[in-house]
Amino acid sequence: MMNKVYLGIDIGGTAAKFGLVDEDGNILYRDEFSVSFDGYETPILKTVLEKTEYFVASGGLSFKDISGIGVSATGQIDSVNGEVIGSAGHIKNWVGSKIKESFEKRYSIKTVVINDANSAALGEKWIGAGKGYKNIVAITIGTGVGGGIIVNDKILLGRRGLAGEVGHIVIHGDGMECSCGNVGCLEKYASMTALVRKVSALQKKNPSHFPKEFEENINGRKIFDALLGNNPLKEAVESWIDDISLGIISLVHIFNPELVIIGGGVSSRKEFIKSLSEKVHSKLMPRFSQGLEILPAKLGNDAGLTGAIYYLIENE
Ligand SMILES: [Zn+2]
Structure with missing residues (x-):
């Protein structure tokens, strides 16, 4: 019997990544398409639905070969209804997109939808840095700060799927204004x-x-690259890492994980992980610090796509 094949789609603000994924999380075939080519005049969902047909055919399959569709998507995603209910960015024609309903109507295949940061956390748990761990705080340092919380092997979604917005915990009460409307958010200091x-x-x-x-x-x-021996630069970087550590310390005290996964390009810098790890451990209550690991993410850009399939399989 042929192994199951799933269709994973990771919808970002500029492109959508497509992958045919097997039961072990291997990406068998992949492609990527722009979703921002005309400034979102064509709604992202319309582009993605059309590219889905092209992708499946170019991968040599037909829809009856696909066991399910897992979508990881940017923005605030209602995972219960599989629709976009908010967006921190400025993406036109995106809020209100009924992703799950559109896919299920068009292809008659079970579809799940999850926010991309939560999805990335699940991807890392399945086949990345978090493999074998049950309680994980994942945080991604990029242009913004995103994250996902895994409690007893399950992603914490909250009532509608919005949980895990770790970038918007407040670390400086009198701090800078954030795009979310609040002040002093972690994202304003740690991105x-x-x-x-x-x-x-x-x-x-x-x-x-x-x-x-x-x-x-x-x-x-x-x-x-310039860090070594450059003192003003070093100070700036260390104070930035201090701010990142403030967010992580709060999260560890709330969730008591055994692992914190750090994603984003900077996580490949050993000196960064080392300094961050020292700062976090030095300020945690001792019992929270014992055995806590802080590791770089492993999957890079594949985490979202892979995690959406894990979420799908978990909900089969
Ligand atoms: Zn904020």
Whole structure:
């Protein structure tokens, strides 16, 4: 008998990744399509539905070969109804998209929909850094800060699927305004955007202390490449890591996980994980610190797509 094949779709703000995934989480065939080509005049959902047919056919399958569809999607996702109910960004024609209903009507295949950060956490639990762990806090450091909480092997979804917005816990009560309407959110201090902003301000004040290539533009890779022996830069990075640690410490005290997974490009920097780990452990209550591991994510850009399939299989 042929093994089951699932269709995974990871819908982001610029592109949708498609994958045919087997029962063990292997991606057998993949492709990627722009969803932002005309500034979202064509609704993302319409693009994705059309590309789905093309993708399945180009993968050499027909819909009767697909055992289920798992969708990981950006924004606030109502996992119960499988629809988009909010968006922090500025994506036109996205809120209100009835993803589950549209797929099930069109293809008559069971479809589940989950927020991309929660999905990425599940992907890591299934076949990534979190394999074999039951209680996990996953946090991704990128242009924003996202996350997912796994309690006793299950993703914490809350009433409608919105749980795990770790970027919007408040770490500075009198802090900067956040896109969510609140002030002092973790995301405003712990994202890569926040680090670049911090370093840019320092560089403008004192350009001679920074490498020449910083004049053109600044990004996380350049910052970490230049870190060794550069004191003003080091201070900026350490205070940024302090802010990340504040968020993680709160989360560990609430959820008592055995593992914290750090995602995003910066997680591949050993010195970053080491410093973060030291800061977190130094401020945790001792019993929370014992045996707690802090590890980089393993799946990179595949985490969302893979996690959506794990969520689907869990709900079969
Ligand atoms: Zn916020």
